[in-house]
Amino acid sequence: MPYPTRASADAHLIDDLFNLAIISTSIAFLIVLAMLTYFVIVGIRRSRGHYTHGTSKQAYIFTALFAIVVFIGLDVNLAYFDQKAYGVVFSRVPEPKNNLVVQVFAKQFEWNFRYAGTDEKFGTDDDIMTVNQLVVPTKTDVILKMQSLDVVHCLFLPSLRMKQDVLPGMTVSLIFQANLTTKAEKERRNDPEWVFEIACAEFCGLNHSDMKGKFLILEKDEYTTWEEEQSIAAADFVAPEVWEHWMDGNSEEKSE
């Protein structure tokens, strides 16, 4: 199947679930198709249909048994693996010492990310801001705290199989851990232009199609270097006037 490259240790759970769903529904579909085709081909030559009157007790019992088999064999089975995957992928508890908080401000039509910087406090001069570029270290729990400045957006990270709507007026979180660096994937593909991507999945207006960005996964030490460089540079950075006020009002978030 054409799934995008996986950048986390858990993403395969979603792909496995997808494959399992494809296999089990295909079996059900093929059974229906085989019966449909057979009954039609045989039935065309028949001149009179078979008469039945009302529904017999056996038919009711058979129907009930059939429904139970479908429900347990197909639905409950898939739901079991689904809830298991959900528990692993979407209920991650971040490690207390090994995490990174990134604030996400979505607005038409760009993704804004804010990092606490080297002092690990938001609302200080060394806060790092990036636009349409999410930079994270590998093998670290990343906690995205997201809100929208206008309409509903949706942060989509195809390589992690994750997606979360970003709403105005409330903060929602997404927690993940990446395990494959962008550099390693570039080398594997032998394509220096390759990047992981983020996209907006919820239609948000005129240029929704262009609301996207790069998702850079760095080795831990590379990330530390990047963070230091950016923090120094950030001292000169002036936040865009439009949302400066808004971000000041939301600077109580502290890195844990």
Add this chain to the structure above:
Amino acid sequence: MSGDVDPKPGFIRTYVFSTDHKMIAKQYLFLGIFYLLIAGLFAVQIRMQLAHPDAEAPLIGKALWPQTDGKMPPEFYNMLFTMHGSLMVFFAITPIVIGAFGNFVIPLQIGAKDMAFPILNMLSFWVMFIGGIVMAASFFVPHGAATAGWTAYASLSSSSEVTSPILGHGQTFWLLGIAFAGTSSLMGGINYIVTVLNFRCRGMKLLRMPLTTWGLFFTAILNVLWVPVVAAALFMVLVDRLFGTSFFMAGPLASVEGGQPLLYQHLFWGFGHPEVYILILPVWGLVGDLLSVFSRKPAFGYKATVYSMATIVILSQIVWGHHLFTSGMNPLLGHVFVFLTITISVPTSIFFLNWLATLWRGAIRLTEPMLYALGIVFVFCIGGLTGLFNALQALDIYVHDTYFVVGHFHYTLAASVLFGVFAGIHYWFPKMFGRNMNARMAKVHFCLTFIFLNCVFFSMMYVGAGGHMRRISDPTTYTFLKDFQVWNRFMGYSTLALAAAQLLFAWNFFHSLFFGKKAQQNPWQANTLEWSAPTPPPHGNFLSPPKVARGPYEFNSPLSGDRDWLMQDDPAATASDS
């Protein structure tokens, strides 16, 4: 009262402001076919844009956007998919399946002279007509028609500032147009319920009604329950837009605190999920009818089918949360909605069991309505099974808002319901217009439609599995979607072929209206009451009030003698209880 029949109505009372349910059905049918054509052409433009995002839009490009060499601007693309969805759901499928089939079939199948409230019935059509005009007019206001998607999520739809400069009056027109369509559905729904409950002829017990009427009856119930909900939500969007309230506004753009955009999604899908069953229930009923008639065999498990429909009516109202797994709704609620949603496959699997068991040991007649009905069993099986993917929380989060979902609901709504439309039109055309459609042309149309429709919709699910988002006008700018461009081209050309195949249907339909062979009274040798009425039925339907003696599917009954069918009101044989 339905009994009052004006013996000599004038031209206007016969063809324009008619209270005859059969004429209103025809009006709905033509209205629906018109918008089906328009919204279908939008689909072609959408797919051509995705096939070649950098090229000039075919036919209209040079004329509309000379400044960009005919390249389609994103606001036009947004308008196209918004109006494609809205027109298809509210002004094509609803008028044809519910308006036309419901109006034509319910009184005839239950042996009534007309609907319970003929004037309300006329009004419901004309309200729908005004809604259609408002929708059409919205293309000609500054900045064009609505661009917020058919779901019109707040706060995109509810704020005129955020989306400026492109979200102009079009969105307001859209809200009004949908309000008219909703009002029409509500009036129709009340009318259908009252008619079914009170206007059945002698002997027509509820459990002797054909499945089509059952489907339409359940649809009417869901309409009456849920259209007011979406109407209220859209009204709040309207006052947010026009008067600056903040029902669905939050964050920096809200004028006052306390609004909640997520609330809109709950209200919309509270209606939106029953809505898909509103559209498919009559088609399920129709499939039950057609499989029985053309297998020359009683419908297997008739009562189980009716009870399954009733179960779905209840379940459909408590599963809307599966649209909201990514929305920021409490994840604990998500677990509940997973469980509720998968239980829908119990009644659905009973439909399939009953359909297959009806075909089993039947004498199959591959007429054109039967082909479409078998097509529905095929495409709805795919649509239903892929619904399971979207019911699973972890998996749905990945495929949410991708083409996988688009492919899935096109299998259920576009493929299944469209085949239902064709099946119904071919089946009742002789009764409606007194002429036959060309059978061979219909069969060719079925085959072509079946092939190309699967080419388009199956490819959608494939690219969706790769994460291809919906509602983006240019997929080529994403690296991870680069490989899918060949699929987008394939879908583009398949859509062209699919659209071209519909010319066959259009020609067959309009040519047969005037030049088709004169139809017999009961060309399909079916049992239900519409075939006991003269062809075409006069105002008042039946020459004498029918008296029903048995269920609708007594094929090859020992009582039927030489023929293999036995009309519901056939007095020749002794009444049997069913």
